[in-house]
Amino acid sequence: MKTVFEFTKGMTREESIYCPGCTHGIAHRLIMEVLDEMDLLGETIGISPVGCSILAHRYMSVDMCEAAHGRAPAIATGIKRVHPDCTLFTYQGDGDLASIGTGEIIHAAHRGEKFTTFFVNNAIYGMTGGQMAPTTLVGQKTTTTQEGRSELLCGKPLRMAEMIATIEGAVFVERVSLDSPSSIFKAKKVFRKAIEIQQKKLGFGFIEILSTCPTNWGLSPIDSMEWLRTHMIPYFPLGNFRKPGDREMACGQEMGAK
Amino acid sequence: MKTVFEFTKGMTREESIYCPGCTHGIAHRLIMEVLDEMDLLGETIGISPVGCSILAHRYMSVDMCEAAHGRAPAIATGIKRVHPDCTLFTYQGDGDLASIGTGEIIHAAHRGEKFTTFFVNNAIYGMTGGQMAPTTLVGQKTTTTQEGRSELLCGKPLRMAEMIATIEGAVFVERVSLDSPSSIFKAKKVFRKAIEIQQKKLGFGFIEILSTCPTNWGLSPIDSMEWLRTHMIPYFPLGNFRKPGDREMACGQEMGAK
Amino acid sequence: MGRGLVKFDDERCKGCELCVSVCPVKIIRIDQTKINTKGYHAAGTQEIEKCIGCGNCATICPDGAISVYIK
Amino acid sequence: MGRGLVKFDDERCKGCELCVSVCPVKIIRIDQTKINTKGYHAAGTQEIEKCIGCGNCATICPDGAISVYIK
Amino acid sequence: MNEKVLMKGNEAFAEAAIRYDCKYYFGYPITPQNEIPEYMSRELSKADGVFVQAESELAAVNMAYGASAAGGRVMISSSSPGFALMQEGMSFLCSVEAPCVIINVSRGGPGIGTILPGQADYYQATRGGGNGDYHLIVLAPASIQESITLIGKAFELSDQYRNPVLILVDGMIGQMMEPVILPDYHSGKQIDKPWALTGTKGIRPPNTIKSVYLKAEELEAWNWHLLEKYRKIIDCEVSYETRNLEDAEIVFVAYGTTSRIIREAMEILEADHIRSGLIRPISLWPYPYQSFDEMSSSTKAVLVVELSQGQMIDDVKIGVNGRFPVSYVGRFGGTVISPEEVASEAKRILGVV
Amino acid sequence: MNEKVLMKGNEAFAEAAIRYDCKYYFGYPITPQNEIPEYMSRELSKADGVFVQAESELAAVNMAYGASAAGGRVMISSSSPGFALMQEGMSFLCSVEAPCVIINVSRGGPGIGTILPGQADYYQATRGGGNGDYHLIVLAPASIQESITLIGKAFELSDQYRNPVLILVDGMIGQMMEPVILPDYHSGKQIDKPWALTGTKGIRPPNTIKSVYLKAEELEAWNWHLLEKYRKIIDCEVSYETRNLEDAEIVFVAYGTTSRIIREAMEILEADHIRSGLIRPISLWPYPYQSFDEMSSSTKAVLVVELSQGQMIDDVKIGVNGRFPVSYVGRFGGTVISPEEVASEAKRILGVV
Amino acid sequence: MAMHKLIISGFGGQGVMMMGQMIAYAGMMEDKHVTWLPAYGPEMRGGTANCSVIVSDKPISSPIISKANAVVAMNYPSLLKFEPLVIPGGLLFANTSLFEETHFRKDLVIVSVKANDIAVEIKNDKVSNMVMLGAVLSGTSVVSRESLYKVMEKVFVGAKAKLIPLNKLALEAGFEIGRVACAENFNNSDF
Amino acid sequence: MAMHKLIISGFGGQGVMMMGQMIAYAGMMEDKHVTWLPAYGPEMRGGTANCSVIVSDKPISSPIISKANAVVAMNYPSLLKFEPLVIPGGLLFANTSLFEETHFRKDLVIVSVKANDIAVEIKNDKVSNMVMLGAVLSGTSVVSRESLYKVMEKVFVGAKAKLIPLNKLALEAGFEIGRVACAENFNNSDF
Ligand SMILES: Cc1ncc(C[n+]2csc(CCOP(=O)(O)OP(=O)(O)O)c2C)c(N)n1
Ligand SMILES: Cc1ncc(C[n+]2csc(CCOP(=O)(O)OP(=O)(O)O)c2C)c(N)n1
Numbered sequence A, B: 001m002k003t004v005f006e007f008t009k010g011m012t013r014e015e016s017i018y019c020p021g022c023t024h025g026i027a028h029r030l031i032m033e034v035l036d037e038m039d040l041l042g043e044t045i046g047i048s049p050v051g052c053s054i055l056a057h058r059y060m061s062v063d064m065c066e067a068a069h070g071r072a073p074a075i076a077t078g079i080k081r082v083h084p085d086c087t088l089f090t091y092q093g094d095g096d097l098a099s100i101g102t103g104e105i106i107h108a109a110h111r112g113e114k115f116t117t118f119f120v121n122n123a124i125y126g127m128t129g130g131q132m133a134p135t136t137l138v139g140q141k142t143t144t145t146q147e148g149r150s151e152l153l154c155g156k157p158l159r160m161a162e163m164i165a166t167i168e169g170a171v172f173v174e175r176v177s178l179d180s181p182s183s184i185f186k187a188k189k190v191f192r193k194a195i196e197i198q199q200k201k202l203g204f205g206f207i208e209i210l211s212t213c214p215t216n217w218g219l220s221p222i223d224s225m226e227w228l229r230t231h232m233i234p235y236f237p238l239g240n241f242r243k244p245g246d247r248e249m250a251c252g253q254e255m256g257a258k
Numbered sequence C, D: 001m002g003r004g005l006v007k008f009d010d011e012r013c014k015g016c017e018l019c020v021s022v023c024p025v026k027i028i029r030i031d032q033t034k035i036n037t038k039g040y041h042a043a044g045t046q047e048i049e050k051c052i053g054c055g056n057c058a059t060i061c062p063d064g065a066i067s068v069y070i071k
Numbered sequence E, F: 001m002n003e004k005v006l007m008k009g010n011e012a013f014a015e016a017a018i019r020y021d022c023k024y025y026f027g028y029p030i031t032p033q034n035e036i037p038e039y040m041s042r043e044l045s046k047a048d049g050v051f052v053q054a055e056s057e058l059a060a061v062n063m064a065y066g067a068s069a070a071g072g073r074v075m076i077s078s079s080s081p082g083f084a085l086m087q088e089g090m091s092f093l094c095s096v097e098a099p100c101v102i103i104n105v106s107r108g109g110p111g112i113g114t115i116l117p118g119q120a121d122y123y124q125a126t127r128g129g130g131n132g133d134y135h136l137i138v139l140a141p142a143s144i145q146e147s148i149t150l151i152g153k154a155f156e157l158s159d160q161y162r163n164p165v166l167i168l169v170d171g172m173i174g175q176m177m178e179p180v181i182l183p184d185y186h187s188g189k190q191i192d193k194p195w196a197l198t199g200t201k202g203i204r205p206p207n208t209i210k211s212v213y214l215k216a217e218e219l220e221a222w223n224w225h226l227l228e229k230y231r232k233i234i235d236c237e238v239s240y241e242t243r244n245l246e247d248a249e250i251v252f253v254a255y256g257t258t259s260r261i262i263r264e265a266m267e268i269l270e271a272d273h274i275r276s277g278l279i280r281p282i283s284l285w286p287y288p289y290q291s292f293d294e295m296s297s298s299t300k301a302v303l304v305v306e307l308s309q310g311q312m313i314d315d316v317k318i319g320v321n322g323r324f325p326v327s328y329v330g331r332f333g334g335t336v337i338s339p340e341e342v343a344s345e346a347k348r349i350l351g352v353v
Numbered sequence G, H: 001m002a003m004h005k006l007i008i009s010g011f012g013g014q015g016v017m018m019m020g021q022m023i024a025y026a027g028m029m030e031d032k033h034v035t036w037l038p039a040y041g042p043e044m045r046g047g048t049a050n051c052s053v054i055v056s057d058k059p060i061s062s063p064i065i066s067k068a069n070a071v072v073a074m075n076y077p078s079l080l081k082f083e084p085l086v087i088p089g090g091l092l093f094a095n096t097s098l099f100e101e102t103h104f105r106k107d108l109v110i111v112s113v114k115a116n117d118i119a120v121e122i123k124n125d126k127v128s129n130m131v132m133l134g135a136v137l138s139g140t141s142v143v144s145r146e147s148l149y150k151v152m153e154k155v156f157v158g159a160k161a162k163l164i165p166l167n168k169l170a171l172e173a174g175f176e177i178g179r180v181a182c183a184e185n186f187n188n189s190d191f
């Protein structure tokens, strides 16, 4: 009998408090599968954010610490100085990373910190009950945009991957999605690549993971996956935005020429 | 007798405490000239930063307030809500805007705030005595990079204009320089355009102004201008990065296609 | 195509139905009669003999409730 | 080209020499003999009749110490 | 008078602010106060106001500063760690004399802690973590109704003294529903703000709002100005409630949520023929030190009850000034003390077991 | 013993830290402490350490947390408003028990204020602006030499109690040069940190460093653990210096810079045959309340001298507990009080004019 | 005694918050002191919801309930969580549409209500909460049926007004069940 | 009295900080209590620099000088700023290479030193600060010449050691000027 799929030993057996169908569980598992397959569990340190995944350390079977809201990249910076050879990741939501923690993530990229950030973009503040995030789509209803996000009042959503890709120190930037088994397979490959690049100490790695929040979107898990495909992906295009060896400054120079 | 140049009444007659040859004085004057010529002095509110230009309000003859270090864009956001029709600007250094105030500037752009930011990039922390800024060039000596900024330890400098230009709400983004009379003329035109765009309430306007800090660079004012030309401009290319009417998302979409 | 074997851990299942939606042979159902201690109706297979062992269900399960084998 | 007239406000001048460096007809010098109350040697013109009134000097002066007119 | 309505604390705070003519609200989500920004995002624009969701608490407090500097009536709110991030802002607001009302719906700490109720932000509120000499006016209501009243007062004091005013409540008051009577619309007293940034319109010299003073003498003079203001506030704005001080054997000192629990504890003691009294500070700064002068010679002990490890006890000791023994009982970390626990601690102290 | 050297305060702090085996420093520029990061940027790598210039004070304190969580010996430094921005971080560090040494080279406030010396960060240091119940150990040296000693002690206490330790000095001590004797290299005592994040190496279960406690009971239990630690620190780590308490008519209470000025004031008074004494708290938390028990019946008054509007006076009142009249004199906003001013205030209080 | 302490719990979407609020609202209309407190906390993740309601003749100190006179469990996880909080001799309202009537504590008065089944009978699954509410009213007399009808008129306004008859029907059905269940072994007036 | 309070001021680049530090260093070597405090503050903008030095037999309370025994003004703006701080009868060392010897306070002992001119004579403009330092030593005897030479040997090490003779020369020159200037109207020993 061949094993097609067994729950990775990178995860504890602790049952999660996530809502039914929440993709945080998938993202967690993929990271830990990759680390397990690369035999890095014993070398890994992770940081859970303030957000629904605040208890990620309960589920992931590696050394971990909690971060104050938004500060995980600064904490990672400190950890990497002490253990330059460890495998280090932050796991952050869109409120945590793209709002309160903007400065920390930009400057981790700026310094070319040698760790990997898994950025879970579910277009909403999950933990606090569904407020607008910087990645909330125009028209999307949240508890602080009850008529739908207005471009006039709140602007258009931030595309973090694109922004981070303008920073020299961010050597690997890619956006993936978790909406289907095939997307999940692709995502896992990207995760693996990011960890490999970290091992080579080339610079900062950033993976934006399009995710769902069935509870605060007010949709069933299945409908949430569909909404992700039909609404999020068109605005947040999947793909690689930066990889080692890309011409310096993919974006700016070109525009500077105008 | 025709007047070619007289000191604008947009400036007070207060003598500045800037070091000899510091371009802050030029930047101040240009802004106030534009506002004066557009007859906006009575409608304008400005915000001085924490940095050498902390006393900008002493020199500029308009209503102004001080900001805590880095927070000017948030303050401007508050002011604009109370006076949506005023002409509003922040004036910020590279430590203020590109380091501690990263979150505030990114999110002012994200919301598409209807004010104008003058970003004085002199590649150093002037006021505190010459520490490395996020825009300090690789190899540049500062009091915290006494052997010159190391790419390995500190990354490559942040290009703020390029980064801000990836944000939808930033409808006008341009980089200018103050190194010569002709650059100064060009800069002034750009300042004017930015204020006009603000008046049309199209979104956030961002002008990066390449500047000097003779004192902390350890160069004469004249040599500083030369250094700006030969070292800064090659890394921080001048030009427009975003203007109203540009295709949505100048940078990201293209890359997303990869 | 081989013959798949799928095991569900009822206690971990939250009845989200994501596995249901991705099974190419549509053999997964939520069992409305079973209820686990967390209060959820758990997923399970009908006609397991149709399973092709593709692993889709386990891949998308957010709660690690599924294991897949090929006999 | 018209004939320029340049006025320096000695008290505002900080002797930075930027004006010196941009005058196309090279008529601006720092006067090492004068010293203002801030302790700086102030700039001034020699051979003012050569001034073309281009305004370069005033444009680059960070301290608003220069006015330029054309007669 | 308006009709009694059943409202959630947080929503009542928001609605009260609107009725007291708050026009600008800036906030960042944090439990247990999210209903405030949510309510404001929905209702403030209907009252001609503006809601902005800030990118962080730092941004929120600085947006508030901007709107205040521009002459607007502003409120912000947060919960414990979010308020911690505003400490530089608090010092700054005080230094530039920017009026502003802040609500801290506090939780159990330290660090991230829990979102359940706590009173361990007393130091944070009354001593602050900003730099330099400054004071927030701090008001601590014990019910939703009182919160409404104090929010109105907060806007008034804030404008009058040009100083931020903090309303310190906890998650319990923020989350619960109680029947309340709301004030009328436009209940807010307005005053002129000639110092505000409006643009000169060419008719007055520029207004400058500044915090930096390069010369020590200037800064000291400015500090004297502030100190005189603080002294005036101390003279005029102390507020507190007392019960049964005349013949109490033991006097409880408690504010907010805890003071409600004390009332039940007092009943338990009364049933056991033990006379107890209560001092309930309403203004935490300025602190009602003088309330302790009202204590009688029948009193044998003072018992401070807090949902913290004992923070207000400092002020109680200063107020009591050695005249009575002072002790403390409390629970913390999101747990709420019961009236029974309080009563039995009182009995222990009095030696009646 | 090493040779006497002439060193600037800030540089001596940095060099001392290196010699006590500090290996990680994170900082953001702010006057009057810039020589610390500058020195560290130059010298720390030579001692096998790492310097990182953080993008902000928020980032700095969180980098420190990361390095500390990873088992490193860490120092950060800032000045008043920069430290205000670290308040959330301080509460967090205490909640997760992360050792760390922080230096606040304080300035005149509030707000941006001035970079000249001030002692108005006493509340900020001892009461904090973070949320919840937590305490920093706070040490206040009065000279560069004492700073060096206390930095060494700070690292030890910090590791021993797993708690941040704050060194509170002001711009004067940070900027001046005085002759000092430095400790030897590797003077830092090291202890095991089995709790640190290192990667499990497959040989132990994962370590978790956490601040959040979803359940009130868990958080309360954790708070009890912390409270017991704080009580132990209060029992063991109080430190202070006294002078002439036996026969002083007036007792000064002052720390840091101000205590130096008092010594001169005491000489002036002595010349006028007025006996004065001094209590100089060295640990500001835990506060040396017991020092006031050493006062004698000859004492008529206690005079607190601060470069603030009077902040430590709270603790003095708590310590004195009504036994003597307590008053305050001070200057603030960057001005430094003179010995003459202190002496004449003392005379005024004693009624000798 | 004149202090009712109720915990009402179930899945999100079952209308448990609404039940609690209606009781509190009715209490207010009867000029009683009332408090309502939602469970707020991370336990919201996972979709369970609950609230605590106190209705009393005298001012209420804390709205937090550590010992409840009655608990309503609209689903099984709620039963597990809140049954232990009922005082001995207190009431347990169990929605036995969703779980078996087994293993209940022996020292409680059990009111078993097949709320969903009854709601379906009335032709609307959505009103299962009203069925249960009816049972709670007759079981505890925390507030009167009349007050609750008044509340309905305040709550269901505009387009929703047409829902009143349906809701009344549901409430009546539940009330009857509660009455019967409590009749023998429980005396309302001393609760 | 045994407490010397000096303020030394000039342009950045004139070596005024160094002058102050050398005095403090020499004081330390004489086992005196010493403090040195740079002007730190926004007044740094504009290129002026100054420091305060105290050398004393007993512990020094505050290094801040509000009343100076002596002020060194290496340029004109410094003169304007610090002349007012000298105590009546105190010393003013004025670098009259850079400004005219007019308008000085009448109640001070003026030591006029053309420091730059003399330095140029010694063939190195850079040592104008050493010239002035020499004058200060003879004018105030704050520390001995011998101590200062020892300091030089500690400070100018390695490649810089070859600068010692030049600096000594400059110091001597200044010392002589100070001696002459102070000879008649000033008694060092009671300063
Ligand atoms: C300083 C601070 N501000 C605010 C909060 C409240 N808070 C907790 S989680 C969160 C955001 C959660 O959203 P996101 O980061 O998108 O994560 P998600 O829950 O969606 O996975 C916020 C604002 C906090 N804990 N600390
Ligand atoms: C919270 C806080 N952190 C740090 C400082 C110290 N500080 C003052 S100005 C400044 C940076 C100045 O650099 P920049 O913004 O580039 O302006 P410049 O002086 O170069 O014009 C810093 C870090 C401060 N005042 N407040």
Ligand code: SF4
Pocket (backbone or CB within 6 Å): A017, A018, A019, A021, A022, A023, A024, A052, A122, A126, A127, A212, A213, A214, A215, A216, G045, G046
């Ligand atoms: S609230 Fe949203 S993000 Fe959080 S656990 Fe539930 S579904 Fe997931």
Ligand code: SF4
Pocket (backbone or CB within 6 Å): B017, B018, B019, B021, B022, B023, B024, B052, B122, B126, B127, B212, B213, B214, B215, B216, H045, H046
């Ligand atoms: S330090 Fe630099 S930026 Fe500041 S005033 Fe001087 S030259 Fe200008």
Ligand code: SF4
Pocket (backbone or CB within 6 Å): C004, C006, C022, C023, C024, C025, C026, C027, C028, C045, C050, C051, C052, C053, C054, C055, C056, C057, C058, C068
């Ligand atoms: S392994 Fe594939 S075929 Fe078998 S149950 Fe799962 S999804 Fe269906």
Ligand code: SF4
Pocket (backbone or CB within 6 Å): A021, C008, C012, C013, C014, C015, C016, C017, C018, C019, C020, C042, C043, C057, C060, C061, C062, C063, C064, C065, C066
């Ligand atoms: S995906 Fe997993 S949790 Fe969801 S229903 Fe299927 S087995 Fe259950």
Ligand code: SF4
Pocket (backbone or CB within 6 Å): D004, D006, D022, D023, D024, D025, D026, D027, D028, D045, D050, D051, D052, D053, D054, D055, D056, D057, D058, D068
């Ligand atoms: S106006 Fe032109 S020509 Fe005349 S002095 Fe100035 S720079 Fe020279």
Ligand code: SF4
Pocket (backbone or CB within 6 Å): B021, D008, D012, D013, D014, D015, D016, D017, D018, D019, D020, D042, D043, D057, D060, D061, D062, D063, D064, D065, D066
């Ligand atoms: S540019 Fe202005 S300040 Fe500089 S030397 Fe010329 S006149 Fe003087």
Ligand SMILES: [Mg+2]
Pocket (backbone or CB within 6 Å): A093, A094, A095, A120, A121, A122, A123, A124, A125, A126, A133
């Ligand atoms: Mg999110």
Ligand SMILES: [Mg+2]
Pocket (backbone or CB within 6 Å): B093, B094, B095, B120, B121, B122, B123, B124, B125, B126, B133
């Ligand atoms: Mg700069």
